[in-house]
Amino acid sequence: MTTATDHPTRVALLDAGTQLAARDGLHSVSINNIVHHANLAKGTFYVHFTDRTDYLVALHRGFHDRIWASVARVTEGQEAGRARLQRSVNAYLDGCLGEPLTRAILFDARSEPAIRNEIDLRNLAASKAISRDLKTMGMTSPAETARLVVAMTADIAVAEHEAGHKLPPLRTAMLRLVTPR
Amino acid sequence: MTTATDHPTRVALLDAGTQLAARDGLHSVSINNIVHHANLAKGTFYVHFTDRTDYLVALHRGFHDRIWASVARVTEGQEAGRARLQRSVNAYLDGCLGEPLTRAILFDARSEPAIRNEIDLRNLAASKAISRDLKTMGMTSPAETARLVVAMTADIAVAEHEAGHKLPPLRTAMLRLVTPR
DNA sequence: TGTACATCAGTGAACGCGCGTTCACTGATGTAC
DNA sequence: TGTACATCAGTGAACGCGCGTTCACTGATGTAC
Numbered sequence: 001m002t003t004a005t006d007h008p009t010r011v012a013l014l015d016a017g018t019q020l021a022a023r024d025g026l027h028s029v030s031i032n033n034i035v036h037h038a039n040l041a042k043g044t045f046y047v048h049f050t051d052r053t054d055y056l057v058a059l060h061r062g063f064h065d066r067i068w069a070s071v072a073r074v075t076e077g078q079e080a081g082r083a084r085l086q087r088s089v090n091a092y093l094d095g096c097l098g099e100p101l102t103r104a105i106l107f108d109a110r111s112e113p114a115i116r117n118e119i120d121l122r123n124l125a126a127s128k129a130i131s132r133d134l135k136t137m138g139m140t141s142p143a144e145t146a147r148l149v150v151a152m153t154a155d156i157a158v159a160e161h162e163a164g165h166k167l168p169p170l171r172t173a174m175l176r177l178v179t180p181r
Numbered sequence: 182m183t184t185a186t187d188h189p190t191r192v193a194l195l196d197a198g199t200q201l202a203a204r205d206g207l208h209s210v211s212i213n214n215i216v217h218h219a220n221l222a223k224g225t226f227y228v229h230f231t232d233r234t235d236y237l238v239a240l241h242r243g244f245h246d247r248i249w250a251s252v253a254r255v256t257e258g259q260e261a262g263r264a265r266l267q268r269s270v271n272a273y274l275d276g277c278l279g280e281p282l283t284r285a286i287l288f289d290a291r292s293e294p295a296i297r298n299e300i301d302l303r304n305l306a307a308s309k310a311i312s313r314d315l316k317t318m319g320m321t322s323p324a325e326t327a328r329l330v331v332a333m334t335a336d337i338a339v340a341e342h343e344a345g346h347k348l349p350p351l352r353t354a355m356l357r358l359v360t361p362r
Numbered sequence: 363t364g365t366a367c368a369t370c371a372g373t374g375a376a377c378g379c380g381c382g383t384t385c386a387c388t389g390a391t392g393t394a395c
Numbered sequence: 396t397g398t399a400c401a402t403c404a405g406t407g408a409a410c411g412c413g414c415g416t417t418c419a420c421t422g423a424t425g426t427a428c
Binding site for chain 3: 040
Protein backbone atom coordinates (compact mmCIF):
# COMPACT_ATOMS: atom_id res chain seq x y z
CA MET A 1 0.00 0.00 0.00
CA THR A 2 1.14 3.48 -0.80
CA THR A 3 0.48 5.85 2.08
CA ALA A 4 1.02 9.59 2.10
CA THR A 5 4.56 9.50 3.46
CA ASP A 6 6.12 6.80 1.30
CA HIS A 7 4.62 7.76 -2.05
CA PRO A 8 7.34 7.03 -4.60
CA THR A 9 7.34 10.54 -6.02
CA ARG A 10 7.67 12.00 -2.54
CA VAL A 11 10.56 9.69 -1.88
CA ALA A 12 12.14 10.68 -5.20
CA LEU A 13 11.93 14.34 -4.21
CA LEU A 14 13.54 13.66 -0.84
CA ASP A 15 16.25 11.58 -2.49
CA ALA A 16 17.03 14.35 -4.95
CA GLY A 17 17.37 16.88 -2.12
CA THR A 18 19.56 14.48 -0.18
CA GLN A 19 21.95 14.10 -3.10
CA LEU A 20 22.04 17.84 -3.67
CA ALA A 21 22.68 18.59 -0.01
CA ALA A 22 25.43 16.00 0.15
CA ARG A 23 27.13 17.33 -2.96
CA ASP A 24 26.70 21.10 -2.71
CA GLY A 25 25.38 21.87 0.76
CA LEU A 26 21.95 22.67 2.06
CA HIS A 27 21.78 26.07 0.37
CA SER A 28 21.68 24.34 -2.99
CA VAL A 29 18.51 22.50 -2.03
CA SER A 30 16.10 24.86 -3.79
CA ILE A 31 12.82 23.70 -5.21
CA ASN A 32 14.12 24.48 -8.68
CA ASN A 33 17.10 22.21 -8.14
CA ILE A 34 15.12 19.46 -6.46
CA VAL A 35 12.55 19.05 -9.23
CA HIS A 36 15.16 19.41 -11.94
CA HIS A 37 17.28 16.71 -10.30
CA ALA A 38 14.24 14.46 -9.92
CA ASN A 39 13.02 15.09 -13.48
CA LEU A 40 9.66 16.36 -12.29
CA ALA A 41 7.63 19.47 -12.88
CA LYS A 42 7.83 22.26 -10.35
CA GLY A 43 4.19 21.94 -9.43
CA THR A 44 4.69 18.33 -8.42
CA PHE A 45 6.73 19.50 -5.46
CA TYR A 46 3.65 21.18 -4.01
CA VAL A 47 1.58 18.06 -4.47
CA HIS A 48 3.72 16.36 -1.84
CA PHE A 49 4.90 19.21 0.36
CA THR A 50 3.04 22.30 1.52
CA ASP A 51 6.16 24.47 1.24
CA ARG A 52 9.92 24.43 1.53
CA THR A 53 9.88 24.32 5.32
CA ASP A 54 7.71 21.22 5.24
CA TYR A 55 10.23 19.59 2.93
CA LEU A 56 13.26 20.46 5.06
CA VAL A 57 11.58 19.17 8.18
CA ALA A 58 10.85 15.89 6.40
CA LEU A 59 14.46 15.66 5.28
CA HIS A 60 15.69 16.29 8.80
CA ARG A 61 13.26 13.83 10.40
CA GLY A 62 14.33 11.10 8.03
CA PHE A 63 17.95 11.70 8.92
CA HIS A 64 17.48 11.68 12.65
CA ASP A 65 15.00 8.85 12.71
CA ARG A 66 17.50 6.59 11.00
CA ILE A 67 20.35 7.61 13.31
CA TRP A 68 18.25 7.23 16.43
CA ALA A 69 16.97 3.86 15.32
CA SER A 70 20.52 2.57 15.17
CA VAL A 71 21.35 4.09 18.54
CA ALA A 72 18.24 2.54 20.06
CA ARG A 73 19.10 -0.83 18.54
CA VAL A 74 22.44 -0.81 20.29
CA THR A 75 21.33 0.49 23.69
CA GLU A 76 18.18 -1.58 23.95
CA GLY A 77 17.95 -3.21 27.34
CA GLN A 78 21.29 -1.76 28.43
CA GLU A 79 21.36 -0.15 31.83
CA ALA A 80 22.56 3.42 32.12
CA GLY A 81 26.26 3.94 32.62
CA ARG A 82 29.63 4.18 31.02
CA ALA A 83 29.19 1.23 28.66
CA ARG A 84 25.86 2.46 27.37
CA LEU A 85 27.20 5.96 26.84
CA GLN A 86 30.09 4.58 24.85
CA ARG A 87 27.79 2.40 22.77
CA SER A 88 25.41 5.31 22.11
CA VAL A 89 28.12 7.66 20.98
CA ASN A 90 29.75 5.10 18.74
CA ALA A 91 26.44 4.07 17.20
CA TYR A 92 25.57 7.73 16.60
CA LEU A 93 28.92 8.45 14.97
CA ASP A 94 28.82 5.28 12.89
CA GLY A 95 25.31 6.20 11.78
CA CYS A 96 26.39 9.69 10.78
CA LEU A 97 29.24 8.31 8.72
CA GLY A 98 26.76 6.37 6.63
CA GLU A 99 24.43 9.31 6.14
CA PRO A 100 24.91 11.63 3.16
CA LEU A 101 23.09 14.38 5.03
CA THR A 102 25.36 14.52 8.08
CA ARG A 103 27.27 17.60 7.06
CA ALA A 104 24.24 19.45 5.76
CA ILE A 105 22.12 18.76 8.84
CA LEU A 106 24.74 19.13 11.57
CA PHE A 107 26.48 22.10 9.99
CA ASP A 108 24.47 24.07 7.47
CA ALA A 109 21.04 23.49 8.95
CA ARG A 110 21.65 25.46 12.11
CA SER A 111 20.99 28.68 10.26
CA GLU A 112 17.78 27.36 8.67
CA PRO A 113 14.99 28.64 10.91
CA ALA A 114 12.75 25.91 9.51
CA ILE A 115 14.84 23.16 11.08
CA ARG A 116 16.38 24.95 14.04
CA ASN A 117 13.56 24.07 16.35
CA GLU A 118 13.62 20.41 15.32
CA ILE A 119 17.35 20.21 15.91
CA ASP A 120 17.10 21.78 19.33
CA LEU A 121 14.48 19.25 20.34
CA ARG A 122 16.55 16.30 19.17
CA ASN A 123 19.66 17.63 20.88
CA LEU A 124 17.74 18.05 24.09
CA ALA A 125 16.47 14.49 23.94
CA ALA A 126 19.96 13.16 23.30
CA SER A 127 21.28 15.30 26.10
CA LYS A 128 18.79 13.85 28.54
CA ALA A 129 19.67 10.27 27.67
CA ILE A 130 23.38 10.97 28.06
CA SER A 131 22.68 12.77 31.30
CA ARG A 132 21.28 9.58 32.78
CA ASP A 133 24.45 7.70 31.90
CA LEU A 134 26.65 10.39 33.40
CA LYS A 135 24.59 10.52 36.58
CA THR A 136 24.99 6.79 37.03
CA MET A 137 28.72 7.20 36.52
CA GLY A 138 28.82 9.69 39.37
CA MET A 139 29.53 12.75 37.23
CA THR A 140 29.26 16.00 39.16
CA SER A 141 27.20 18.04 36.69
CA PRO A 142 25.50 15.45 34.50
CA ALA A 143 23.13 17.80 32.68
CA GLU A 144 25.78 20.37 31.77
CA THR A 145 28.32 17.72 30.86
CA ALA A 146 25.76 15.95 28.69
CA ARG A 147 25.27 19.13 26.74
CA LEU A 148 28.99 19.33 26.15
CA VAL A 149 29.10 15.70 25.05
CA VAL A 150 26.42 16.47 22.46
CA ALA A 151 28.46 19.41 21.17
CA MET A 152 31.64 17.34 20.97
CA THR A 153 29.87 14.44 19.29
CA ALA A 154 28.42 16.71 16.60
CA ASP A 155 31.87 18.15 15.98
CA ILE A 156 33.38 14.68 15.64
CA ALA A 157 30.55 13.54 13.38
CA VAL A 158 31.24 16.36 10.93
CA ALA A 159 35.00 15.82 11.11
CA GLU A 160 34.61 12.13 10.35
CA HIS A 161 32.14 12.84 7.59
CA GLU A 162 34.61 15.17 5.92
CA ALA A 163 37.44 12.71 6.40
CA GLY A 164 35.29 9.95 4.96
CA HIS A 165 36.17 7.48 7.72
CA LYS A 166 36.18 7.06 11.50
CA LEU A 167 38.62 9.14 13.52
CA PRO A 168 39.37 6.92 16.52
CA PRO A 169 41.79 9.39 18.13
CA LEU A 170 39.00 11.96 18.40
CA ARG A 171 36.53 9.42 19.71
CA THR A 172 38.86 8.10 22.39
CA ALA A 173 39.94 11.63 23.33
CA MET A 174 36.31 12.45 24.05
CA LEU A 175 35.63 9.25 25.94
CA ARG A 176 38.75 9.82 28.01
CA LEU A 177 37.48 13.26 28.96
CA VAL A 178 34.14 11.93 30.04
CA THR A 179 35.43 8.82 31.77
CA PRO A 180 36.88 9.29 35.26
CA ARG A 181 40.43 8.04 35.27
CA MET B 182 44.19 60.57 9.22
CA THR B 183 41.53 58.49 7.55
CA THR B 184 42.96 55.32 6.08
CA ALA B 185 41.18 52.84 3.87
CA THR B 186 40.02 50.57 6.66
CA ASP B 187 38.68 53.05 9.18
CA HIS B 188 36.88 55.38 6.80
CA PRO B 189 33.75 56.50 8.65
CA THR B 190 31.37 55.36 5.93
CA ARG B 191 33.01 51.96 5.85
CA VAL B 192 32.64 51.73 9.60
CA ALA B 193 29.00 52.81 9.31
CA LEU B 194 28.36 50.00 6.84
CA LEU B 195 29.98 47.45 9.12
CA ASP B 196 28.02 48.77 12.10
CA ALA B 197 24.77 48.49 10.20
CA GLY B 198 25.52 44.89 9.28
CA THR B 199 26.49 44.11 12.87
CA GLN B 200 23.18 45.39 14.17
CA LEU B 201 21.24 43.51 11.52
CA ALA B 202 23.11 40.25 12.20
CA ALA B 203 22.59 40.63 15.93
CA ARG B 204 18.88 41.31 15.55
CA ASP B 205 17.81 39.03 12.69
CA GLY B 206 20.71 36.69 11.97
CA LEU B 207 23.34 36.67 9.29
CA HIS B 208 20.93 35.84 6.49
CA SER B 209 19.34 39.27 6.94
CA VAL B 210 22.65 40.97 6.20
CA SER B 211 21.93 41.72 2.55
CA ILE B 212 23.41 44.69 0.77
CA ASN B 213 19.91 46.11 0.42
CA ASN B 214 19.39 45.92 4.17
CA ILE B 215 22.83 47.21 5.04
CA VAL B 216 22.64 50.38 2.98
CA HIS B 217 19.04 51.01 3.98
CA HIS B 218 19.98 50.67 7.65
CA ALA B 219 22.96 52.98 7.20
CA ASN B 220 20.98 55.53 5.18
CA LEU B 221 23.31 55.27 2.21
CA ALA B 222 22.89 54.60 -1.49
CA LYS B 223 23.41 51.10 -2.76
CA GLY B 224 26.38 52.11 -4.86
CA THR B 225 28.20 53.37 -1.80
CA PHE B 226 28.57 49.82 -0.59
CA TYR B 227 30.76 49.03 -3.58
CA VAL B 228 32.93 52.05 -2.96
CA HIS B 229 34.14 50.41 0.24
CA PHE B 230 33.82 46.69 -0.46
CA THR B 231 34.52 44.78 -3.63
CA ASP B 232 31.60 42.41 -3.04
CA ARG B 233 29.53 40.73 -0.34
CA THR B 234 32.24 38.20 0.48
CA ASP B 235 34.71 40.99 1.10
CA TYR B 236 32.24 42.57 3.50
CA LEU B 237 31.55 39.37 5.44
CA VAL B 238 35.23 38.66 5.82
CA ALA B 239 35.74 42.17 7.20
CA LEU B 240 32.88 41.65 9.64
CA HIS B 241 34.33 38.35 10.78
CA ARG B 242 37.86 39.69 11.13
CA GLY B 243 36.67 42.56 13.28
CA PHE B 244 34.87 40.15 15.55
CA HIS B 245 37.75 37.76 16.01
CA ASP B 246 40.41 40.42 16.27
CA ARG B 247 38.60 41.97 19.21
CA ILE B 248 38.09 38.63 20.95
CA TRP B 249 41.65 37.54 20.42
CA ALA B 250 43.01 40.84 21.63
CA SER B 251 41.26 40.32 24.95
CA VAL B 252 42.50 36.73 25.16
CA ALA B 253 46.04 37.86 24.39
CA ARG B 254 45.79 40.59 27.02
CA VAL B 255 44.98 38.03 29.67
CA THR B 256 47.48 35.35 28.71
CA GLU B 257 50.41 37.67 28.02
CA GLY B 258 53.54 36.39 29.68
CA GLN B 259 51.68 33.44 31.21
CA GLU B 260 53.37 30.08 30.85
CA ALA B 261 51.44 27.25 29.25
CA GLY B 262 49.34 25.13 31.55
CA ARG B 263 46.11 24.75 33.40
CA ALA B 264 45.92 28.34 34.65
CA ARG B 265 46.54 29.82 31.21
CA LEU B 266 43.98 27.54 29.61
CA GLN B 267 41.40 28.60 32.16
CA ARG B 268 42.19 32.27 31.65
CA SER B 269 42.05 31.92 27.86
CA VAL B 270 38.70 30.21 27.87
CA ASN B 271 37.18 32.66 30.31
CA ALA B 272 38.52 35.65 28.40
CA TYR B 273 37.16 34.21 25.15
CA LEU B 274 33.74 33.58 26.63
CA ASP B 275 33.61 36.97 28.34
CA GLY B 276 34.58 38.57 25.04
CA CYS B 277 31.86 36.72 23.16
CA LEU B 278 29.27 37.84 25.68
CA GLY B 279 30.09 41.46 24.86
CA GLU B 280 29.99 40.92 21.12
CA PRO B 281 26.72 41.41 19.22
CA LEU B 282 28.01 39.16 16.44
CA THR B 283 28.70 36.08 18.55
CA ARG B 284 25.62 34.18 17.53
CA ALA B 285 25.81 35.16 13.89
CA ILE B 286 29.49 34.28 13.53
CA LEU B 287 29.66 31.14 15.65
CA PHE B 288 26.34 29.76 14.45
CA ASP B 289 25.03 31.10 11.19
CA ALA B 290 28.33 31.78 9.50
CA ARG B 291 29.36 28.15 9.23
CA SER B 292 27.21 27.76 6.17
CA GLU B 293 28.56 30.94 4.52
CA PRO B 294 31.27 29.71 2.16
CA ALA B 295 32.76 33.21 2.23
CA ILE B 296 33.67 32.96 5.90
CA ARG B 297 34.08 29.23 6.34
CA ASN B 298 37.73 29.29 5.48
CA GLU B 299 38.45 32.18 7.84
CA ILE B 300 36.68 30.42 10.68
CA ASP B 301 38.57 27.20 10.13
CA LEU B 302 41.87 29.07 10.27
CA ARG B 303 40.98 30.83 13.51
CA ASN B 304 39.78 27.63 15.10
CA LEU B 305 42.98 25.90 14.13
CA ALA B 306 45.05 28.68 15.69
CA ALA B 307 43.03 28.53 18.89
CA SER B 308 43.31 24.78 18.90
CA LYS B 309 47.10 24.95 18.68
CA ALA B 310 47.39 27.36 21.60
CA ILE B 311 45.14 25.19 23.74
CA SER B 312 47.06 22.13 22.68
CA ARG B 313 50.21 23.58 24.24
CA ASP B 314 48.44 24.08 27.54
CA LEU B 315 47.08 20.54 27.50
CA LYS B 316 50.46 19.07 26.64
CA THR B 317 52.02 20.86 29.59
CA MET B 318 49.26 19.49 31.78
CA GLY B 319 50.17 15.96 30.71
CA MET B 320 47.04 15.34 28.66
CA THR B 321 47.25 12.14 26.63
CA SER B 322 45.97 13.45 23.27
CA PRO B 323 46.54 17.21 23.43
CA ALA B 324 45.76 17.99 19.78
CA GLU B 325 42.52 16.01 19.66
CA THR B 326 41.41 17.22 23.06
CA ALA B 327 42.16 20.81 22.07
CA ARG B 328 39.83 20.45 19.12
CA LEU B 329 37.10 19.23 21.45
CA VAL B 330 37.72 22.14 23.81
CA VAL B 331 37.24 24.54 20.89
CA ALA B 332 33.95 22.86 20.01
CA MET B 333 32.72 22.98 23.60
CA THR B 334 33.76 26.59 24.02
CA ALA B 335 31.88 27.66 20.91
CA ASP B 336 28.81 25.85 22.18
CA ILE B 337 29.03 27.57 25.55
CA ALA B 338 29.62 30.96 23.92
CA VAL B 339 26.40 30.67 21.94
CA ALA B 340 24.48 29.38 24.96
CA GLU B 341 25.66 32.29 27.09
CA HIS B 342 24.95 34.75 24.32
CA GLU B 343 21.38 33.51 24.07
CA ALA B 344 20.97 33.55 27.83
CA GLY B 345 22.40 37.05 27.97
CA HIS B 346 24.74 36.27 30.85
CA LYS B 347 27.50 33.92 31.92
CA LEU B 348 26.60 30.30 32.58
CA PRO B 349 29.13 29.27 35.24
CA PRO B 350 27.79 25.71 35.54
CA LEU B 351 28.63 25.08 31.87
CA ARG B 352 32.04 26.68 32.20
CA THR B 353 33.00 24.70 35.26
CA ALA B 354 31.60 21.49 33.78
CA MET B 355 33.96 21.93 30.84
CA LEU B 356 36.97 22.82 32.98
CA ARG B 357 36.28 19.80 35.16
CA LEU B 358 36.33 17.58 32.09
CA VAL B 359 39.63 18.96 30.92
CA THR B 360 41.29 19.11 34.31
CA PRO B 361 42.58 15.82 35.72
CA ARG B 362 40.93 15.18 39.03
C1' DT C 363 -20.69 -3.86 -20.17
C1' DG C 364 -21.10 0.94 -21.05
C1' DT C 365 -21.47 5.61 -19.57
C1' DA C 366 -20.92 9.54 -16.42
C1' DC C 367 -18.63 11.48 -12.91
C1' DA C 368 -15.07 12.04 -9.06
C1' DT C 369 -10.49 11.80 -7.58
C1' DC C 370 -5.91 13.03 -7.62
C1' DA C 371 -0.91 12.98 -9.07
C1' DG C 372 1.35 15.52 -12.23
C1' DT C 373 2.22 19.72 -15.33
C1' DG C 374 4.55 24.07 -16.54
C1' DA C 375 3.79 28.86 -17.45
C1' DA C 376 3.42 32.86 -14.83
C1' DC C 377 3.58 35.74 -10.56
C1' DG C 378 6.17 39.05 -7.59
C1' DC C 379 10.21 39.54 -4.89
C1' DG C 380 14.74 40.44 -3.13
C1' DC C 381 19.13 39.46 -4.30
C1' DG C 382 24.14 41.00 -5.82
C1' DT C 383 26.25 43.79 -9.05
C1' DT C 384 27.07 47.52 -12.60
C1' DC C 385 27.63 52.06 -14.30
C1' DA C 386 27.18 56.72 -15.90
C1' DC C 387 26.78 60.43 -13.25
C1' DT C 388 27.18 64.33 -9.38
C1' DG C 389 29.52 67.36 -6.57
C1' DA C 390 32.76 68.54 -3.20
C1' DT C 391 37.71 68.82 -2.22
C1' DG C 392 42.59 68.93 -3.48
C1' DT C 393 46.35 70.26 -6.66
C1' DA C 394 48.96 72.90 -10.39
C1' DC C 395 50.27 76.89 -12.39
C1' DT D 396 44.09 85.05 -6.28
C1' DG D 397 41.86 82.89 -10.05
C1' DT D 398 41.26 79.24 -13.28
C1' DA D 399 41.57 74.47 -15.01
C1' DC D 400 41.84 69.92 -14.07
C1' DA D 401 42.17 65.51 -11.21
C1' DT D 402 40.54 62.83 -7.57
C1' DC D 403 37.27 60.27 -5.27
C1' DA D 404 33.26 59.30 -2.07
C1' DG D 405 28.70 59.05 -2.93
C1' DT D 406 24.36 58.31 -5.88
C1' DG D 407 20.40 55.59 -7.55
C1' DA D 408 18.32 53.63 -11.58
C1' DA D 409 18.78 49.53 -14.05
C1' DC D 410 20.49 44.81 -15.03
C1' DG D 411 19.67 39.73 -14.92
C1' DC D 412 18.90 35.97 -11.91
C1' DG D 413 17.03 32.42 -9.04
C1' DC D 414 13.96 32.08 -5.57
C1' DG D 415 9.27 30.22 -3.49
C1' DT D 416 4.67 29.93 -4.64
C1' DT D 417 0.24 29.81 -7.39
C1' DC D 418 -3.09 28.01 -10.51
C1' DA D 419 -5.79 26.50 -14.37
C1' DC D 420 -5.19 22.57 -16.65
C1' DT D 421 -4.30 17.38 -18.25
C1' DG D 422 -4.97 12.67 -18.14
C1' DA D 423 -5.07 8.36 -15.98
C1' DT D 424 -7.51 5.56 -12.56
C1' DG D 425 -11.37 4.46 -9.53
C1' DT D 426 -16.37 4.37 -8.50
C1' DA D 427 -21.59 4.36 -9.28
C1' DC D 428 -25.35 2.86 -11.55
